[in-house]
Amino acid sequence: MNAPTETTSEKKRVWGIIASFENAQDIYHACENIHQAGYEKFDSYTPFPVHGLEKASGLKRSKVPIFTFIGGITGFILGNLIVWYMGDFDYPLIVGGKPLYSPIFPFPVTYEMTILLAAFGTLGGMFLMNLLPQYYHPVFNHPDFKNATDDRFFVVIQRKDPKFEMNETFGFLEKLGATSVDYLPE
Amino acid sequence: MALSAEEFQTVQAPKPEVLKKVDPVSLPQRPLVENNRSFHYITDLICSIVEVKTPTWWWIAFTVAALTASFTLMGLTYLVSTGVGVWGLNNPVNWGWAIVNFVFWIGIGHAGTLISAILCLLKQSWRTSINRAAEAMTIFAVVCAGIFPLFHVGRVWFAWWLFPLPNANWIWPQFRSPLEWDVFAVSTYGTVSFLFWCMGMIPDFATIRDRCGEVAKRRIEGASGAVEKAFQIGYQKFRLYLYTILSAGWRGSTNHWRNFEMAYLLLAGLCTPLVLSVHTIVSFDFAASILPGWHTTIFPPYFVAGAIFSGFGMVLTLMLPLRALYGLHDLITQAHIDNMCKITLATGSMVGYAYAMEFFIAWYGANPYEGFAFVNRAFGQYSWAYWIMISCNVISPQLFWFKSVRDNAALVWVISIFVNVGMWFERFVITVTSLANDFLPSSWGYYSPTMVDIFTYFGTFGLFSVLFLLFIRFLPLMALSEVKALSMPQGDPHYHGTDHRDSHTHKAKTPVHHHGEEGVDQ
Numbered sequence: 001m002n003a004p005t006e007t008t009s010e011k012k013r014v015w016g017i018i019a020s021f022e023n024a025q026d027i028y029h030a031c032e033n034i035h036q037a038g039y040e041k042f043d044s045y046t047p048f049p050v051h052g053l054e055k056a057s058g059l060k061r062s063k064v065p066i067f068t069f070i071g072g073i074t075g076f077i078l079g080n081l082i083v084w085y086m087g088d089f090d091y092p093l094i095v096g097g098k099p100l101y102s103p104i105f106p107f108p109v110t111y112e113m114t115i116l117l118a119a120f121g122t123l124g125g126m127f128l129m130n131l132l133p134q135y136y137h138p139v140f141n142h143p144d145f146k147n148a149t150d151d152r153f154f155v156v157i158q159r160k161d162p163k164f165e166m167n168e169t170f171g172f173l174e175k176l177g178a179t180s181v182d183y184l185p186e
Numbered sequence: 187m188a189l190s191a192e193e194f195q196t197v198q199a200p201k202p203e204v205l206k207k208v209d210p211v212s213l214p215q216r217p218l219v220e221n222n223r224s225f226h227y228i229t230d231l232i233c234s235i236v237e238v239k240t241p242t243w244w245w246i247a248f249t250v251a252a253l254t255a256s257f258t259l260m261g262l263t264y265l266v267s268t269g270v271g272v273w274g275l276n277n278p279v280n281w282g283w284a285i286v287n288f289v290f291w292i293g294i295g296h297a298g299t300l301i302s303a304i305l306c307l308l309k310q311s312w313r314t315s316i317n318r319a320a321e322a323m324t325i326f327a328v329v330c331a332g333i334f335p336l337f338h339v340g341r342v343w344f345a346w347w348l349f350p351l352p353n354a355n356w357i358w359p360q361f362r363s364p365l366e367w368d369v370f371a372v373s374t375y376g377t378v379s380f381l382f383w384c385m386g387m388i389p390d391f392a393t394i395r396d397r398c399g400e401v402a403k404r405r406i407e408g409a410s411g412a413v414e415k416a417f418q419i420g421y422q423k424f425r426l427y428l429y430t431i432l433s434a435g436w437r438g439s440t441n442h443w444r445n446f447e448m449a450y451l452l453l454a455g456l457c458t459p460l461v462l463s464v465h466t467i468v469s470f471d472f473a474a475s476i477l478p479g480w481h482t483t484i485f486p487p488y489f490v491a492g493a494i495f496s497g498f499g500m501v502l503t504l505m506l507p508l509r510a511l512y513g514l515h516d517l518i519t520q521a522h523i524d525n526m527c528k529i530t531l532a533t534g535s536m537v538g539y540a541y542a543m544e545f546f547i548a549w550y551g552a553n554p555y556e557g558f559a560f561v562n563r564a565f566g567q568y569s570w571a572y573w574i575m576i577s578c579n580v581i582s583p584q585l586f587w588f589k590s591v592r593d594n595a596a597l598v599w600v601i602s603i604f605v606n607v608g609m610w611f612e613r614f615v616i617t618v619t620s621l622a623n624d625f626l627p628s629s630w631g632y633y634s635p636t637m638v639d640i641f642t643y644f645g646t647f648g649l650f651s652v653l654f655l656l657f658i659r660f661l662p663l664m665a666l667s668e669v670k671a672l673s674m675p676q677g678d679p680h681y682h683g684t685d686h687r688d689s690h691t692h693k694a695k696t697p698v699h700h701h702g703e704e705g706v707d708q
Binding site for chain 2: 023024025027028031043044045046047048049050051052053054056057059061062063064065068082083086087090091093095096098105106108109111112113115116118119120122123125126127129130132133134135136137139140145146147148149150151
C-alpha cells in the first residue's frame with residue numbers, strides 16, 4: 001500500500017486516515033496513544049459509548065448541561081409569567097378566596113414548565129453540540145463503516161491536524177494494532 | 187491539632203491478624219446477557235425483528251387489535267354526536283369510568299419512566315434490555331389516558347381551551363384548579379417521555395440504517411414475481427430514507443456519544459421528578475377536594491406507589507410474550523424477571539400498607555364522615571369491587587416472595603394480569619364509592635357504566651395494542667448501544683476476557699490489510 005502521490009490536486013482528496021479495530025479495549029488504547037502522540041483533530045467511532053473513551057481522547061466535559069439550565073430557567077420564568085399575566089394582570093377573577101397570583105399555588109404549573117423546557121433544551125443542546133442532523137460525512141465513504149454501528153471500532157485522524165503527515169500517520173496507526181488502515185476520501 | 191502521617195499510623199489500632207488471612211469473597215453475579223453472546227448477535231437479533239417479512243401472527247394480532255380499537259372509535263363517535271349524557275354519569279357521580287380509566291392508563295406509564303429514569307440514575311444495568319419497550323408502553327398509555335379527559339370535557343372541539351392559549355372569549359385557564367395542574371402535568375409527562383424515547387432511539391436507527399443495504403439485497407432477491415419485486419424495490423428504498431432521516435446522520439463518534447450520554451443522563455434526571463410528580467398531581471384532583479375518602483394527605487405517595495406497581499404489572503404482561511415470541515431469553519433473562527417481580531412485590535406491599543393506613547387514619551382521625559366512607563368501601567354496596575382490589579393488589583403479588591413462582595413465567599404473567607385488574611379496581615373504588623354515597627343520603631344511588639362507557643374503555647386496549655405492535659414492527663425493540671455498553675463485559679474498555687467468548691474479546695493480532703485506497707487515488 002502506497003500513500004497517494006503527493007500532488008496538490010490529489011492531496012485535497014484525502015480527508016483523513018481511518019483505522020479499524022476489533023474491540024473496545026483496542027480502540028481505547030489506540031485513542032490514548034493518539035492523544036498522547038499530540039494529535040488533536042481525531043475522532044473515534046464506536047457502536048456504543050465506550051466508558052472513559054472521551055477522557056482518553058482528551059475531550060472535555062459536554063456542554064449540553066448549559067442548554068438544559070437555560071431551558072429550565074426559561075420554563076420556570078415563563079410558567080410564573082403566564083400564571084401572573086393570565087390570572088392577575090389580564091383577567092383577575094376571584095375564586096375560592098385564593099390570591100390572584102402567588103408563586104405557591106401554581107407550583108405544579110411552573111414546575112412542569114421548568115421540566116418541559118429543560119428537556120427541550122437538553123435535546124436541542126445535544127443536536128446542536130453534535131452538529132446533527134448531518135447526512136453527509138466523509139467517514140460514510142469507508143466500505144466497512146456500516147459496521148461501526150454494529151461491532152467495529154474506527155478512529156480517524158483528520159488531514160487538517162497540524163501533526164498530520166501522510167505516511168507517518170499511516171504507519172503510526174498501523175503500529176497501534178489496527179486490523180486495517182485506509183485513506184479516507186473527502 | 188493535625189497529626190503527621192506517621193503519628194496517624196501509630197494512633198490507629200493495629201489490624202487483627204485474621205483480616206490478612208481472609209480474602210474478600212467475590213460473589214457470583216448473574217450475567218445480564220446469557221450464553222456469552224457477541225455484539226453482532228445482539229445487533230442481528232434485535233434488528234432482524236424489523237427486517238424480516240412480517241410474521242403471520244403479527245397480522246392476526248394487528249387485525250384483532252385494530253378491530254378492538256374500533257370500539258373506542260364507535261363509543262367516541264356516539265358520544266360526540268349525542269353528548270356526555272351517554273356515559274353513566276349523573277349527580278352526584280359526575281366522575282365515573284372516564285376518570286377511572288384515565289388514572290389507570292396514566293399509572294401504567296409510570297413503570298416505563300421509572301425504568302428509564304430512576305433505574306438509570308441508580309446505575310441498574312439490567313434495565314437496558316427492557317427500557318425501550320417500557321418507554322414505548324409509557325407513551326402509548328399516555329395516549330390512551332388522554333382520550334378520557336379530552337372527551338369528558340363534553341365539547342371536544344373546545345378542548346384546546348385547557349391550554350393557556352388566547353381565545354375569542356378573552357378568558358384564561360383557571361390556574362388555581364388541580365385539574366388545570368393536571369393538564370400541565372400530563373402533557374409535560376407525555377412530551378418529555380416522547381423526547382427521551384426518540385433521543386434514545388437515534389443510535390439504534392443508525393444501526394438499522396446501516397443494515398438497510400444488505401436487507402434490501404436479500405429481500406429483492408428473495409422476491410417471487412415481478413409485482414413483489416417492484417414493491418420490494420420501492421419499499422426498501424423507502425426504508426433506507428426513513429431510517430436515514432430518523433437517525434439524523436448519527437455516526438457514533440466519541441464526540442457524539444459524549445454529548446448524547448450527557449443529554450441522556452440529564453433527561454433521566456428530568457424524568458425522575460416527573461415519575462413522582464405526575465401521579466402526585468393526578469392525586470391532587472382527588473386530594474384537593476373536600477370529599478371524605480379523597481381529602482387525605484396519603485394520596486400522593488400512595489398513588490405513585492400504585493402507579494409503579496401497575497406499570498410493572500403491564501411491563502411483565504408485555505415482555506413475557508415478547509420474550510417468548512422473539513426468543514429474547516438471552517437478553518431478558520430470569521434475573522430481569524426476578525427484578526421486575528421484586529419491584530412489583532415491593533410496590534404492591536406499599537399499596538397494601540397504604541390501604542391499611544387509610545383505614546387506620548379514618549378511625550384515628552375520629553371524623554364520622556371519613557370513617558363512614560371507608561367502612562362503606564369495604565362493606566357497602568361496592569364491597570365486591572373493594573375485595574377484588576384487595577385480593578389482586580395486596581394478596582396476589584405476595585406470591586412473588588417465592589422463587590418457584592418467579593421462575594414460572596406463565597404464573598408470573600397470570601399474576602401480572604391480576605395486578606392490572608386490581609389497579610383498575612383501586613381507581614374505581616376510590617372514585618365511585620366516595621361519590622355514590624355522598625353527603626345527602628337522599629341523592630345516594632348505585633352507579634353503573636353504560637354500554638358506551640364499556641365500549642370506549644375496551645377499545646383503548648385495542649388502541650394500545652395497535653400502537654405497540656407498530657412499535658415492535660418498525661422501531662428498535664431494545665437499546666442496542668446500552669445493552670452492549672452496560673450489560674456485556676466486553677463493552678468495558680478495561681476488560682481482558684479470561685474466558686473465551688468470541689473474536690471480540692481477544693486482542694487483534696491479525697495482520698494489517700488494506701482496501702479502499704482506489705477511492706483516494708482515482
